[in-house]
Amino acid sequence: MSRRIIVPFGPQHPVLPEPIHLDLVLQDERVVEAIPSIGYIHRGLETLVAKREYPEYVYIAERTCGICSFIHGMTYCQAVEQVMNLEVPERALYLRTIWSEYSRMHSHLLWLGLFADAIGFENLFMASWRLRESVLDVLEETTGGRVIQGSCKVGGVRRDIPGETLDRMVGDLAGFERDFKEIANVFLRDESIIARTRGVGVLSHGDAYHLGAVGPTARGSGVAIDLRKTGYAAYGKIHFKPVVETDGDCYARCAVRVKEVFSSIDIVRQAAAKIPEGEIEVKPKGNPNGECFSRAEQPRGELVHYVKGDGSRHLVRSRIRTPTLTNVPPLVKMLAGCELADVPVIVLSIDPCIGCMER
């Protein structure tokens, strides 16, 4: 038996946009064990509830992540609204749904580009990010921000989307869908991608469920958990099925994200068709006094915001459990037994967001 060695992976690595460190215990070229360590970019955002009043903390919550910022802000607002018994106007709920799905599309296209880059498919990387720009343009036009939107607030949203703009957005989705089909076809059928991802980093259904996997990491292993089915925002009035694959490998996780972009397009169309006229916010009165867990489906999976207030302008506690944090134990499981050369692809396949995870 050959002796074991430890190879450090990260914190700086070409496939990692953000720092995470893995000690890979190797026997020959095979990973026996992976030991993660984090903490390079811990910002202590949760403690800022002590310094920012609860309406202002939306901005902090949004800055937890530079990709799915809108959904962070929305999930935090949902928690505070529940504690304060605020009934958010229906139009605002639909607007939150629309912006959430645009966030999902831009996040998945970002990941698809990074994934293509990680396996050396530069042209596909550029094609994915080129298409992502059109999503960011919509977010910028309707919210004022490309990645940090600032459009969610406790009690509703800050901005409306005029009817003619909404019509144009829906009209433009046809061209976007056509362009994305070309990219999707490559991700799902190209031989080089299949060779790099099929049977790599397999996570069984049982491991995915019991280790706490969420989002495409779970759904790629056949675990049909999608918090949008609980009906928060306007999702209760939208028809869609969670995208599920069953092979549990890197290809399956990629396929889930590809198909979820089509699902998001459909959800935006439905929401635009059903959105009612009306107010977009209610003014909160008083201060939050109580506690609440709020969950939502981020592009990377289940997001949990916990808030606890004592009747003052400052919350006692904000706790943000991000999808990447809970996808770390499944990642450790996936890496055990894989080839060293597959480690970057497997790590990227959970769509790690380290800034989000460390907060």
Add this chain to the structure above:
Amino acid sequence: MIMDADQTTVIERDYLIGRVEEFKKQGYRLVQLNCTKVGETYEINYSFDLDYQFRNLKIVVDGQTEVPSISGIYWGAFIYENEMHDLFGIRVVGMNVDFGGNLFRTAKKNPFANPTFRGEEPCPGE
């Protein structure tokens, strides 16, 4: 999905492992663990989900109390328990993966154990 205190059960620390084992047997998945400092005590929430039904267990301990690890029941709990230890200084006993206080590299030890500036500094514009 929004949950309030209705889904929370406050239990004694000694009953924690038994209750968590019950959740595991019933097929619940672990959603998260979190810790909140309230005065001189710490509230620790253990959250579970089965078919979108959310359940939460809460224990209240002081800073010196040892808390049993649930990582023997839910393997992935180690990430939350190490986080609780590093940020709040909670003494978690029996973790399957123990980072020895090195999961989070913070300049200040247990930075969340003593939140200092709650409301003390005026917000901009005040």
